[in-house]
Amino acid sequence: MSIEASGFLPINLLTGFLGSGKTTLLKRILADPAFADTAVLINEFGEIGLDHDLVESVDGEMVLLHSGCVCCTVRGELAAALRELYSRRESGLLPPFRRVIIESTGLADPFPVLSTIKADPVLRHHFCAGNVITTVDAVNGLRQLDTYIESNRQAAIADRLIVTKTDLEAGCEGEALQARLRTLNPDAPILRAADPDLDLSSLVAVQSNLSASSSLSQSGFYCEEPMQLVSSDGVAHQAAISSISLSINQPVDWTAFGLWLTMLLNRHGERILRVKGILNLSGEERPVAVHGVQHLVHTPVHMDGWPSEDRTSRLVFILDGLDGDLLKRSFVAFTLARMPQMPSAAYSMIAAAR
Numbered sequence: 497m498s499i500e501a502s503g504f505l506p507i508n509l510l511t512g513f514l515g516s517g518k519t520t521l522l523k524r525i526l527a528d529p530a531f532a533d534t535a536v537l538i539n540e541f542g543e544i545g546l547d548h549d550l551v552e553s554v555d556g557e558m559v560l561l562h563s564g565c566v567c568c569t570v571r572g573e574l575a576a577a578l579r580e581l582y583s584r585r586e587s588g589l590l591p592p593f594r595r596v597i598i599e600s601t602g603l604a605d606p607f608p609v610l611s612t613i614k615a616d617p618v619l620r621h622h623f624c625a626g627n628v629i630t631t632v633d634a635v636n637g638l639r640q641l642d643t644y645i646e647s648n649r650q651a652a653i654a655d656r657l658i659v660t661k662t663d664l665e666a667g668c669e670g671e672a673l674q675a676r677l678r679t680l681n682p683d684a685p686i687l688r689a690a691d692p693d694l695d696l697s698s699l700v701a702v703q704s705n706l707s708a709s710s711s712l713s714q715s716g717f718y719c720e721e722p723m724q725l726v727s728s729d730g731v732a733h734q735a736a737i738s739s740i741s742l743s744i745n746q747p748v749d750w751t752a753f754g755l756w757l758t759m760l761l762n763r764h765g766e767r768i769l770r771v772k773g774i775l776n777l778s779g780e781e782r783p784v785a786v787h788g789v790q791h792l793v794h795t796p797v798h799m800d801g802w803p804s805e806d807r808t809s810r811l812v813f814i815l816d817g818l819d820g821d822l823l824k825r826s827f828v829a830f831t832l833a834r835m836p837q838m839p840s841a842a843y844s845m846i847a848a849a850r
């Protein structure tokens with residue numbers, strides 16, 4: 497009996513390190529009419545949540561879990577949000593969605609997230625295990641696996657490993673990354689996001705040979721005792737990681753901003769794990785989404801429109817050991833400049849930051 501036929505609603509966990517392409521993959525899945533009946537929960541690290549704004553024009557229910565990481569600070573909120581989704585579905589306030597996808601933060605340890613769902617008596621009776629889908633960045637993935645234990649855990653627990661950004665990949669890192677992933681997780685298929693034949697239904701499909709109730713205990717999805725993994729340098733991070741959110745309520749000059757961001761990531765990319773934002777650019781009606789992952793600045797993308805009346809430009813940075821105040825001061829110096837040249841104060845702060 498397939499799980500969908502059993503009446504239990506599969507919960508799929510979409511995980512993967514910061515900036516590895518979770519939201520991009522989620523948008524691709526939700527754009528497929530086959531997944532129209534999907535409820536989505538998005539969790540973000542950082543006080544301004546942006547992903548729900550970046551996932552544009554999605555039918556269905558989308559819930560943003562605010563103010564912290566789902567694996568440590570908002571576990572209760574996750575369980576409550578799932579219960580609420582279910583009860584609204586039952587009372588007809590929501591369409592009868594047939595699966596849930598949770599997009600975790602890029603820093604989430606997936607094990608506590610999964611245990612949270614298993615531990616909740618209400619959820620256990622209505623939901624069942626779907627797949628853990630883990631995105632791995634072909635450009636930054638090896639370095640992230642070397643440095644961050646979360647990245648290893650995310651790869652190890654995956655039912656499906658999706659290597660992203662293979663279109664940007666240089667040199668022979670691809671093979672080394674593949675070998676590392678195989679060591680961490682010998683069983684999960686390793687797929688490429690760029691593969692035109694990537695079968696999305698195989699990502700969110702559920703184990704068809706298990707009954708819903710047995711899958712809760714047998715699948716790796718619900719793991720009581722997380723396996724112990726140690727990053728290659730033997731150091732678990734966490735303490736030094738922080739996030740800062742910046743906003744600016746006047747139109748931004750793209751040339752100056754692009755220069756500021758490029759210099760910043762160039763100089764401090766090692767310690768800037770992620771930057772993302774929505775910008776209100778001078779002379780542009782539509783907002784522009786900007787993304788950076790360590791030293792990599794992605795091509796900015798024009799969004800279809802503003803997600804709300806709010807036209808404020810918003811940026812979120814996730815930092816590892818970099819002084820957030822200094823970054824803020826540099827940003828303020830940048831925003832005070834009226835000319836499209838790099839304001840010297842911002843420049844010198846970037847250069848001076850240690």
Ligand SMILES: Nc1nc2c(ncn2[C@@H]2O[C@H](COP(=O)(O)OP(=O)(O)OP(=O)(O)O)[C@@H](O)[C@H]2O)c(=O)[nH]1
Nearest residue numbers: 513514515516517518519520602660661689787794
């Ligand atoms: N070239 C290329 N860019 C990609 C690919 N996948 C994602 N990106 C880009 O990588 C950047 C980050 O992608 P997101 O989907 O926002 O990553 P994320 O994992 O959701 O990020 P966080 O939620 O902050 O952890 C965006 O600019 C994407 O367009 C890919 O396969 N190829």
